[in-house]
Amino acid sequence: MKLLAIETATERCSVAxxxxxxxxxxxxxxxxxxxxxxxxxxxxxxxxxxxxxxxIDALAFSRGPGSFTSLRIGIGVTQGLAWGAEIPVVPVSSLxxxxxxxxxxxxxxxxxxxxxxxxxxxxxxFHVDGSGIMQPGGEERVCAPHIxxxxxxxxxxxxxxxxxxxxxxxxxxxxxASVYPETLPDATAMIPLALNWLQSNSALPASKAQPVYLxxxxxxxxxxxxx
Amino acid sequence: xxxxxxxxxxxxxxVAVYDSEHGLLAHALYSQVELHAEYGGVVPELASRDHxxxxxxxxxxxxxxxxxxxxxxxxxxxxxxxxxxxxLLVGAAAGRSLAMALDIPAIAxxxxxxxxxxPMLEENPPAFPFVALLxxxxxxxxxxxxxxxxxxxxGETLDDAAGEAFDKTAKLLGLPYPGGPALARLAERGDAGRxxxxxxxxxxxxxxxxxxxxxxxxxxLWLEHNEDQSARADIAAGFQKxxxxxxxxxxxxxxxxxxxxxxxxxxxxGANIALREKLTAEGEKHGWNVSYPRLEFCTDNGxxxxxxxxxxxxxxxxxxxxxxxxxxxPLDQLVSAPRLA
Numbered sequence: 001m002k003l004l005a006i007e008t009a010t011e012r013c014s015v016a017x018x019x020x021x022x023x024x025x026x027x028x029x030x031x032x033x034x035x036x037x038x039x040x041x042x043x044x045x046x047x048x049x050x051x052x053x054x055x056i057d058a059l060a061f062s063r064g065p066g067s068f069t070s071l072r073i074g075i076g077v078t079q080g081l082a083w084g085a086e087i088p089v090v091p092v093s094s095l096x097x098x099x100x101x102x103x104x105x106x107x108x109x110x111x112x113x114x115x116x117x118x119x120x121x122x123x124x125x126f127h128v129d130g131s132g133i134m135q136p137g138g139e140e141r142v143c144a145p146h147i148x149x150x151x152x153x154x155x156x157x158x159x160x161x162x163x164x165x166x167x168x169x170x171x172x173x174x175x176x177a178s179v180y181p182e183t184l185p186d187a188t189a190m191i192p193l194a195l196n197w198l199q200s201n202s203a204l205p206a207s208k209a210q211p212v213y214l215x216x217x218x219x220x221x222x223x224x225x226x227x
Numbered sequence: 228x229x230x231x232x233x234x235x236x237x238x239x240x241x242v243a244v245y246d247s248e249h250g251l252l253a254h255a256l257y258s259q260v261e262l263h264a265e266y267g268g269v270v271p272e273l274a275s276r277d278h279x280x281x282x283x284x285x286x287x288x289x290x291x292x293x294x295x296x297x298x299x300x301x302x303x304x305x306x307x308x309x310x311x312x313x314x315l316l317v318g319a320a321a322g323r324s325l326a327m328a329l330d331i332p333a334i335a336x337x338x339x340x341x342x343x344x345x346p347m348l349e350e351n352p353p354a355f356p357f358v359a360l361l362x363x364x365x366x367x368x369x370x371x372x373x374x375x376x377x378x379x380x381x382g383e384t385l386d387d388a389a390g391e392a393f394d395k396t397a398k399l400l401g402l403p404y405p406g407g408p409a410l411a412r413l414a415e416r417g418d419a420g421r422x423x424x425x426x427x428x429x430x431x432x433x434x435x436x437x438x439x440x441x442x443x444x445x446x447x448l449w450l451e452h453n454e455d456q457s458a459r460a461d462i463a464a465g466f467q468k469x470x471x472x473x474x475x476x477x478x479x480x481x482x483x484x485x486x487x488x489x490x491x492x493x494x495x496x497g498a499n500i501a502l503r504e505k506l507t508a509e510g511e512k513h514g515w516n517v518s519y520p521r522l523e524f525c526t527d528n529g530x531x532x533x534x535x536x537x538x539x540x541x542x543x544x545x546x547x548x549x550x551x552x553x554x555x556x557p558l559d560q561l562v563s564a565p566r567l568a
Contacts (some may be wrong), residue, residue, distance in 0.1 A: 035316060035550035039327055043548060053328055068272060069313050072279050073550065076320025079283050083321075084297065084328025207283040211276075219270040 002056045004042065004081075005190035008034045008074030009066025009094035010114060010161070016187035017045040024048050025188045034073045042081070053085040058203045060194035062185060063091040065122040065140065065214040066114065078209040088203030090194040093212070095160075097185035099126035099134040100193055102159045105180065109155050110134065113148045113162025113169055114184070121162035121169070122214055123148040133196045142214040145169050152176050159183050228541060229295065230302045231286070231325075232533025235278040235318030236310025236338045237365070238262075238269045241529030242285040244293040244300070245537050251348055253292035254530040256523070257281045264404045275313035282321055289529075300329060304536020307335030308553035309365075315552040323550045333546045334536045339558050341531035342493040343372055345520035348534055353518040358487045360478055362502070363494030363526075364390035364407070367436050367474075369481045370558065372491075375538050380559045381481050382434025389470055390496045392438035396445050396466050400459055410463050411499055417457075417464030422448055424469035429476045434484070436477065441469055471505045478506060482515055491518045498525040 005016045007027075013034045014027030026041040046053060061078035064071045071094075082089050099110040108128045113121040124140040145166035152158070152172040157180060163169045164181035173179050229252070234241035243254035259277050263269045290297060305322030308315055319335070326333035343359045346352065356373045358381070367390075368383035387395065390407055397406020402413065425444060427437045445466050452458035478490060492506060497519055510517035524530055 035320065035552065038320075039324060039548035039550065043327070068275070069316060072275060072313065073316055073320050075279060076317050077324045077550070079279075080321040080324025080326075081328045083283055083286065084325035086297075207287075210280065213276070218272040219266055221265050222267050 001195070002051065003058055003060055003191055003194055004056050005060040005092070005187040005194060006038065006074045006078055007062045007094070007097060007185050007187040007190060008038070008070045009062045009064050010070070010184045011067070012184040012186065013037050013070070014187035015041045015045060016191055017049055018191045019049050019051065023188055023191060027186055034070045038074070038077050053081060053087070056085065056087050058090050058194065058198065059087050060090040060092050060190045061209050062094050062097065062190070064094050064211045065116070065142065066094045068213065071211050075209050075211055079206050082206035082209060089206055089209045090197055090203050091209070092190045092193050092197070093136070093140065094185040095122060095124040095140050096126060096134055096136060096193060097189050098160050098183055100189035101183050101186050102157060102180050103128050103132060103134050104189065105183070107157040107159065107178070107180065109157060109177070110159045111148070111151055111156045111176070112159045113145070114160045115162050115165045116142050116215065119144065120215070121145050121148050121166065123151070123162065125151065125156070131196070133192055140214065228301045228537055229299060230304050230533045230537040230540060231300050232529040232531070232536055233282070233303070233305040233318040233322040234338070234341070234527055234529045234532045235282065235314050236306045236308070237314060237527060238274050239527040240278050240281045240285055241527055241532070242282070242289045243529035243533040244289055244295065245530065245533035247537055247541060251530055252295070253289045254528060255285045255289045255292070256528055257285055260405060267398070267404050269311070271311045271313055274311055275317055278314055278317040282317060297329060300331060302326070302331050302536065302540040303333045304336050304532050304540070305333070306338045306341065306532050307551045308338060308556040310338055310554065312552060312554040315554070316550070319550045319552040323546065323548070327548065332540055334539045334544055335546050335551045336532045336536045336539070337556060337558065339366060340378070341535045343370060343378065344535045344538070345493045345524045345531040346491045346518040348524060348530055349518070349520060353489050353491050353516065356487060357489035357491050358478070358481050358485055359491045359493060360474060361494045362389045362474065362492070362496035364388055364394060366494060367438070368558070369434050369477060371485050371487070375542065378558055381484070382436065382477065384436040384438060386437050386439040387442060389436070389438055389474065390494070392442050392470065393496065395442050399446050399449060400463060407496070411467060411501065413460050414463040414467040414501065417460030417462070419464035419468040421461040422465045424465045426469060426473045426476065429473055434477050434481055436473070438470070441466065467501055471499070471502045474502060475505050475509050479509060479513065482513065488514065489516045489518070493520055493525060495526045498522045
């Protein structure tokens with residue numbers, strides 16, 4: 001199985017290529033650099049693995065939630081690569097992905113909170129299953145930090161930059177088992193999630209590579225036309 | 228060479244396939260006008276969201292209409308600016324990536340260059356060199372086009388674009404968004420001679436434009452006469468005549484200054500019938516040839532991007548793997564520095 005994964009939901013940008021279990025990757029903090037980094041990285045990884053894009057079985061993409069613009073850069077790249085090379089796509093949640101990164105650090109129950117700007121966080125709860133895969137434990141949502149903080153509990157680990165950027169979440173640190181404020185979604189953690197997804201779903205056509213924004217109210221309609 | 232063109236700089240998703248041997252093979256457009264109408268203007272985030280939904284279905288549609296398989300495409304051209312950065316990035320990311328996937332070259336196209344060359348998609352295309360008047364909701368400029376890539380900005384607007392002045396004037400007259408075409412329809416019923424309007428910047432030499440004063444003049448007239456229903460159409464007619472005559476005066480100067488015999492008109496306002504009639508008459512009077520793109524290629528479209536991209540690809544130009552998009556991109560940074568008038 002050959003999987004390519006692209007993660008662009010936050011200021012971290014990353015790409016991973018898994019060829020029969022061997023994982024090659026690139027990733028770095030890259031505010032406003034996603035558009036410059038992604039394709040050269042994909043090319044490098046394919047060259048290192050000695051395969052062509054068309055040899056890939058599925059392309060996993062970060063469907064969000066996250067920064068709208070960087071998310072769409074990753075999804076635009078996914079659409080282009082998948083359409084051009086006729087590869088199906090697999091959606092992966094950025095919150096689930098961050099939880100999976102934390103699982104690699106030993107976390108079993110995660111409360112993920114990623115900074116959503118505008119004094120809100122994208123948040124969700126996840127727990128690890130018997131195969132080491134983080135499974136969602138409820139709906140993902142965009143909400144005020146204090147609402148996410150109310151979900152804290154002694155069996156949960158806090159994951160994501162929401163825990164360093166908002167006082168309401170910093171304040172619940174002592175109510176949590178541990179906190180990983182620097183953990184962000186990364187493409188390497190998308191590989192097990194995508195493989196898990198493919199066990200019970202068929203990969204999708206390129207046009208289904210679409211973002212999940214969670215925040216849908218992005219503009220105010222004028223109240224009444226001026227006379 | 229068969230080139231796939233992608234345009235996502237504002238509120239239209241445009242896709243086309245242009246063949247250097249057989250011309251335009253297919254084009255498809257999805258306009259978001261209705262989406263933004265409720266907001267009274269383009270909402271950039273909503274525009275980006277719509278592009279990401281519509282782009283691949285349009286590419287599929289276009290390819291189907293052209294009768295080509297994806298492997299028959301020889302190059303990809305995408306609009307890299309100027310425009311809304313989030314919207315541009317959708318088309319740029321997908322366009323650059325699908326070129327990589329197909330192992331074919333890609334080229335980043337300047338949106339205004341697409342408009343400049345759009346009349347060359349028509350039968351009996353204008354030949355280089357020519358003078359181009361680009362008039363849209365975002366731009367008003369006169370450009371001297373000597374050959375592909377050799378463009379000199381002769382003059383542009385100092386404030387509002389002509390299309391923007393149309394839209395804002397329509398709004399203050401209470402017309403629905405987007406107001407430009409509605410204003411033009413209203414003007415047909417009006418008496419352009421009832422109210423006096425200035426012809427801005429025509430009392431001094433130069434090829435610059437200014438339309439914000441005209442808009443203010445119109446607002447004051449409307450405040451004075453808004454009880455009078457016939458005044459609305461008369462103001463619309465007077466405003467439109469002032470804009471078209473001002474554009475015509477500047478075109479005449481540009482033609483004299485450059486000695487050119489070929490004028491082309493492009494951009495959304497180029498679809499305005501009164502402007503076409505006025506400039507066609509000017510052309511007949513002064514012996515210039517005047518060319519326009521078909522009405523649907525006056526506004527944003529993928530065909531002009533495929534065409535411009537094809538010309539650059541044939542000239543050997545190539546884009547690297549960086550996905551380039553620029554919100555601001557002066558036309559003269561693409562090309563030679565402006566020549567002093």
